[in-house]
Amino acid sequence: MSAQQHAEALLDYIDASPSPWHAAQTTANALNNNGFEELLEGDNWTLKPQRRYYVKRDDSSIIAFTVGSNELAQEGFRLIGAHTDSPGLRVKPKPDTQQGAFSRVGVEVYGGPILATFTDRDLSLAGRVHFQQNGKLRSALVHFEKPFLRLPNLAIHMNAKVNTDGLKLNKQTELPLLIAVANEQLKNQPKIIDLLATELGIKPDDISAWELHACDTQAGAIYGLNNEFYANSQLDNLASCHAGLSALVSDASLNANQFNVCAFFDHEEIGSNSHKGADGSFLADVLERIAGSLSISTENYKRALSNSFMISADMAHAYQPNFPNAYEPDHKVLVNHGPVIKVNANIRYASNSASQARFIQLCEQAGVPYQQYSHRTDIGCGSTIGPMTSAQLGINTVDVGSPMWAMHSIRESAGVIDHEYITRVFTQFFS
Ligand SMILES: [Zn+2]
Numbered sequence: 409m410s411a412q413q414h415a416e417a418l419l420d421y422i423d424a425s426p427s428p429w430h431a432a433q434t435t436a437n438a439l440n441n442n443g444f445e446e447l448l449e450g451d452n453w454t455l456k457p458q459r460r461y462y463v464k465r466d467d468s469s470i471i472a473f474t475v476g477s478n479e480l481a482q483e484g485f486r487l488i489g490a491h492t493d494s495p496g497l498r499v500k501p502k503p504d505t506q507q508g509a510f511s512r513v514g515v516e517v518y519g520g521p522i523l524a525t526f527t528d529r530d531l532s533l534a535g536r537v538h539f540q541q542n543g544k545l546r547s548a549l550v551h552f553e554k555p556f557l558r559l560p561n562l563a564i565h566m567n568a569k570v571n572t573d574g575l576k577l578n579k580q581t582e583l584p585l586l587i588a589v590a591n592e593q594l595k596n597q598p599k600i601i602d603l604l605a606t607e608l609g610i611k612p613d614d615i616s617a618w619e620l621h622a623c624d625t626q627a628g629a630i631y632g633l634n635n636e637f638y639a640n641s642q643l644d645n646l647a648s649c650h651a652g653l654s655a656l657v658s659d660a661s662l663n664a665n666q667f668n669v670c671a672f673f674d675h676e677e678i679g680s681n682s683h684k685g686a687d688g689s690f691l692a693d694v695l696e697r698i699a700g701s702l703s704i705s706t707e708n709y710k711r712a713l714s715n716s717f718m719i720s721a722d723m724a725h726a727y728q729p730n731f732p733n734a735y736e737p738d739h740k741v742l743v744n745h746g747p748v749i750k751v752n753a754n755i756r757y758a759s760n761s762a763s764q765a766r767f768i769q770l771c772e773q774a775g776v777p778y779q780q781y782s783h784r785t786d787i788g789c790g791s792t793i794g795p796m797t798s799a800q801l802g803i804n805t806v807d808v809g810s811p812m813w814a815m816h817s818i819r820e821s822a823g824v825i826d827h828e829y830i831t832r833v834f835t836q837f838f839s
Contacts, residue, residue: 411828412630415638418650418827419628422640426534426551426623428468428492428674431646433549435492435653435672436462439472442657449693455701460662463694467536467547468492468674469684471694472656476666481708484715485695486837487669487803488655489686489793490648490722491676494641495519495816497526497583499533499620504599505584512584513557513600515622519677523583524575525817526622530555531585535620537604545616550607555625557585585622624818631821636744639821643812645676647822648721651810651831660839667698668838676722676793686793692800717766718805719837720758720794721830724748724781726811726822739782741811744823746777747830750792750807756783758794763806767833774836776829779811 409417421438425431436446444460447453455461455475462472469492476483497515505512517523534551564570577583591597598606600620605612628640652670655661661668671694675685684690699709727740741748749764750757764780771778783789798805810830812822 411825412635414654414831415630415824415827417654418647419630419638419640421650422642422646423627425492425642425646426532427536427549427621428494429536429549429619430534430551431492431642431649432464432468432470432672432674435470435472435649436464438653438657442662444472453697453701455698457702458665465684465690466674469672469690471669471671471691472653473667473669473694473698474656474661474664475698475702476664476668478665478667480667480699480702480704481711482715483666484712484717485667485669485803487671487716487718488652488834488837489671489673489691489718489720489797490652491645491674491686491793492649492672493519493674493677494644494646495521495677496818497521497585497622499535499600499618499622501617506590507584509590510586511588511590511597513587514584517579517583518621520816522814522817523577523579525814525819527559527561527575529558529818530625531557531559531622532625533557533600533620534623535618537608537618538616539608539610539614540616541610541614548608550604550620551623552603552607553625557587557622559583559585626819630824636824637821638824638827639819641818641820643820643822644723644815645721645809647723647810647812647827648830651827651834652721654831655834655838658835658838660835664839666838669695671797673793680793680796687796687800691797695801713802716801716803717763718794718797718803719767719834720792720797720805720807721834722792722794722807722809723812723815723820723822724750724809725783725815726813728813734784736782736784739780741779741781743811743813744825745779745811746826747771747808747833748779748781748811750781750809752783752789754789755795756789756791757807758798758805759807760804763804767806767808770833770836774832776833
């Protein structure tokens with residue numbers, strides 16, 4: 409597969425994953441196609457060597473792993489971590505509001521999106537719905553492909569300083585999404601609950617609750633004079649999930665005798681502190697149960713953790729030449745120049761010299777260039793899942809990611825060859 413075909417496969421993966429619940433399902437579909445068996449957390453696990461499994465928690469976090477025949481205590485687990493969620497707008501429980509002649513949908517801000525980028529986009533909704541059917545509670549994913557929502561910008565004639573001061577939006581009053589002209593003759597104008605009921609073929613009264621994400625309907629695209637860039641929503645962090653997943657299902661990984669693990673968590677964008685977030689018990693529970701099911705003693709399980717290594721994969725801030733002062737001048741990382749190792753002395757990233765050295769060795773073995781990133785010292789640095797999982801499990805970890813532009817915009821972009829590069833390093837790790 410060429411680098412461009414691999415990037416196109418990533419764009420298809422993202423287009424099929426308009427919400428974290430869809431991202432976990434798209435991942436599960438790919439795992440099913442590659443001989444992985446689904447486990448349920450509530451079942452008794454009887455794992456067998458040389459088999460592959462995955463388990464979801466609450467529909468939007470997913471851990472997939474191969475069971476090797478090597479001795480786990482000595483080999484440890486090889487883990488790649490990433491996250492399934494992206495910042496954006498979430499529909500409120502009672503979303504239907506009317507302002508003058510217009511019907512609007514009330515939304516809440518999830519994480520830290522660049523709100524201005526959500527204006528003038530062809531938006532729709534995706535997520536999951538819980539409902540009752542014949543007395544039983546059920547859930548289903550929904551994805552409306554029709555763009556029926558919009559946040560029209562204010563014309564520059566009423567906002568003359570928008571190009572000097574930027575667009576400032578009041579989150580309560582100026583974010584509701586426009587959905588329809590309110591027609592007073594139509595007393596029973598359809599509400600969000602009616603749209604969901606029609607989509608699912610159930611009665612509105614059967615619907616109990618939902619989690620819905622405002623998604624962009626524009627498909628991903630390859631761009632650039634030489635097709636060297638790609639753009640889509642949610643590159644942070646579905647690009648890392650796709651790279652990890654591609655490595656896990658590669659022949660090199662499936663034929664290896666080791667314990668390869670991909671752990672993709674929801675809730676990273678809001679701090680990871682939830683029952684399915686990276687700061688919760690999910691990963692520890694799964695690793696412990698793998699060991700337990702293979703009758704590995706506590707002593708040998710602790711040895712395995714000590715011999716494990718984790719690559720925490722999340723996107724990195726690529727240098728944008730129009731904003732030179734935003735970057736640490738000696739640590740500019742460039743699109744299409746290879747994976748980025750993220751370093752922060754205050755452990756906002758988990759990397760240390762030992763884990764960096766191991767990742768550099770992997771890059772060299774895979775024939776892939778690498779870059780090192782340090783944030784400007786005079787502005788606050790972001791964080792990711794690496795510091796939490798490594799603290800909880802005691803597993804040495806490196807924080808890495810592909811360089812990208814416009815992190816947390818609804819339309820992010822990155823480099824085609826970088827996706828190929830990082831997938832090659834991950835495949836080296838899993839082989
Ligand atoms: Zn991220």
